[in-house]
Amino acid sequence: MSQVLRHLPLPQDPRLMVGLNTADDAAVYRLNDEQALIQTVDFFTPMVDNPYLFGQIAAANALSDIYAMGGKPLLALNIVCFPDCLSPNVLQEILRGGADKVLEAGGIVAGGHSVRDDEPKYGLAVTGLAPPGRIITNATARPGDLLVLTKPLGSGIIITGCKAGLVSGRAAQEAFAAMSSLNKEASAAMLRYNANACTDITGFGLLGHATEMALASRVSLEIEFASLPFLPETAEMARMGLIPGGAYDNKTHLEDKIALERKLKPEELMTMFDPQTSGGLLVSIPPAGAEKMISDLTSRGISGAVIGRVKPSGEKIITVV
Amino acid sequence: MSSKVVDCRGLACPHPVINTKNALEEAGAETVVIIVDNDTARQNVTLFARNAGYEVTEEKEDGTYRLIIRKPGKAGEKEKQKDTAPSPVNETVYFITTNVLGQGSPDLGQVLIKSFFISIAAINPPPAALLFLNTGVFLTCEGSPVLEHLEKLQAAGTVIMSCGTCLEYYHIKEKLKVGKISNMMEIISWLLGPHRPITIA
Numbered sequence: 001m002s003q004v005l006r007h008l009p010l011p012q013d014p015r016l017m018v019g020l021n022t023a024d025d026a027a028v029y030r031l032n033d034e035q036a037l038i039q040t041v042d043f044f045t046p047m048v049d050n051p052y053l054f055g056q057i058a059a060a061n062a063l064s065d066i067y068a069m070g071g072k073p074l075l076a077l078n079i080v081c082f083p084d085c086l087s088p089n090v091l092q093e094i095l096r097g098g099a100d101k102v103l104e105a106g107g108i109v110a111g112g113h114s115v116r117d118d119e120p121k122y123g124l125a126v127t128g129l130a131p132p133g134r135i136i137t138n139a140t141a142r143p144g145d146l147l148v149l150t151k152p153l154g155s156g157i158i159i160t161g162c163k164a165g166l167v168s169g170r171a172a173q174e175a176f177a178a179m180s181s182l183n184k185e186a187s188a189a190m191l192r193y194n195a196n197a198c199t200d201i202t203g204f205g206l207l208g209h210a211t212e213m214a215l216a217s218r219v220s221l222e223i224e225f226a227s228l229p230f231l232p233e234t235a236e237m238a239r240m241g242l243i244p245g246g247a248y249d250n251k252t253h254l255e256d257k258i259a260l261e262r263k264l265k266p267e268e269l270m271t272m273f274d275p276q277t278s279g280g281l282l283v284s285i286p287p288a289g290a291e292k293m294i295s296d297l298t299s300r301g302i303s304g305a306v307i308g309r310v311k312p313s314g315e316k317i318i319t320v321v
Numbered sequence: 322m323s324s325k326v327v328d329c330r331g332l333a334c335p336h337p338v339i340n341t342k343n344a345l346e347e348a349g350a351e352t353v354v355i356i357v358d359n360d361t362a363r364q365n366v367t368l369f370a371r372n373a374g375y376e377v378t379e380e381k382e383d384g385t386y387r388l389i390i391r392k393p394g395k396a397g398e399k400e401k402q403k404d405t406a407p408s409p410v411n412e413t414v415y416f417i418t419t420n421v422l423g424q425g426s427p428d429l430g431q432v433l434i435k436s437f438f439i440s441i442a443a444i445n446p447p448p449a450a451l452l453f454l455n456t457g458v459f460l461t462c463e464g465s466p467v468l469e470h471l472e473k474l475q476a477a478g479t480v481i482m483s484c485g486t487c488l489e490y491y492h493i494k495e496k497l498k499v500g501k502i503s504n505m506m507e508i509i510s511w512l513l514g515p516h517r518p519i520t521i522a
């Protein structure tokens with residue numbers, strides 16, 4: 001994507017606080033001293049058969065970019081591609097799933113746009129607000145911070161395993177619940193305990209988004225493989241080669257930026273490149289705050305784990321220990 | 322040497338892996354050749370087969386890959402066993418086609434088969450392989466009276482294999498508790514030697 005974008009003129013307006021240059025997913029525009037607008041859009045093809053669930057996951061994913069920057073969602077517009085050959089009831093269920101999630105987020109679905117297409121696609125353009133001084137980007141991680149991850153990894157692998165019919169019902173349910181859950185509480189907690197930086201884990205996988213954070217913040221990150229939380233059955237599915245193509249693409253792009261200081265099986269390595277659907281927040285936060293943030297999240301039934309630490313910029317951008 | 326070819330060109334993930342899994346479980350061939358045309362399929366099929374205990378070699382020809390999958394060579398296997406299981410392995414292979422021992426009362430037959438496996442598990446060195454066919458496959462599945470003895474044998478280095486067709490016929494494939502699913506070609510290759518086969522029918 002950055003290959004394509006570099007041919008576009010870079011916006012010069014000083015009110016644009018976050019734009020194309022640091023690989024954050026949302027744009028931030030300063031309205032005045034109290035308010036900054038956060039704008040984002042995301043949509044994708046179905047990864048689950050249940051249309052209501054798909055709608056929920058797509059909305060949780062679109063809203064996540066607002067949460068990753070510490071904002072509150074205000075308005076959302078549906079983006080729909082839908083074929084004539086499917087029943088309108090399916091579309092209705094997708095939209096109902098999306099609307100329910102936006103409602104849970106405290107936002108309003110205020111309209112949208114649809115296009116006839118061979119394959120269904122759904123997502124939202126979301127507008128959020130935050131005080132300009134409290135915008136959290138991926139560019140301000142500081143050496144000494146700990147890295148907290150707020151959802152288990154493995155959704156890409158589990159979706160692939162589901163397509164192969166090899167994931168148990170219980171494990172699939174757990175994965176769907178993680179994908180459709182909002183990053184709302186995680187975002188509130190990181191603000192409460194003064195996080196320095198944040199990004200959400202989506203298509204580039206843990207190591208892809210961690211690399212973006214490290215580059216934008218001019219630091220190196222150390223990821224502790226043994227501390228990574230995974231959805232149930234992720235390891236089994238990976239061992240059976242049920243790994244999405246996106247994970248291999250991510251590996252090809254990132255390999256030279258990563259040092260492995262721990263012996264990993266090929267499938268273990270791939271789990272860190274697994275593209276995530278509506279993944280959790282990766283938060284860079286001082287140690288005292290990290291501890292409080294995790295116990296706060298735990299008390300609300302949300303998983304949070306310290307998965308590594310921020311180091312001064314070193315030879316490799318990411319080290320896996 | 323027989324081989325089975327599965328063309329997975331044009332198939333997206335996870336289908337090449339599923340087709341490979343099915344081919345390995347069902348094929349009577351010594352070698353399964355999977356043809357794929359994309360890198361994800363190449364890596365995933367290789368990962369699957371290696372983790373399932375097979376050897377994979379790769380041939381590339383104009384944009385497609387031929388992945389040649391075979392069970393590890395006997396020499397390689399013996400070397401591996403030297404590393405992991407130092408105990409000597411007996412040269413006997415048991416071909417077991419029944420879940421009761423001998424003709425007559427089925428109750429007695431069940432008592433006898435149990436005592437048979439207890440005795441085999443006590444013999445040192447343990448047999449090279451136990452090959453289960455027809456109702457014999459009930460012995461490797463959930464509810465078998467000899468599971469713990471088979472597990473002990475497996476831990477001691479005995480290869481345990483159940484006929485896939487038989488497991489499917491009796492609808493107990495999901496209940497398999499010990500050893501691998503195998504096919505007639507593999508079972509026959511064990512019976513042909515160099516081991517000494519003993520049939521329990």
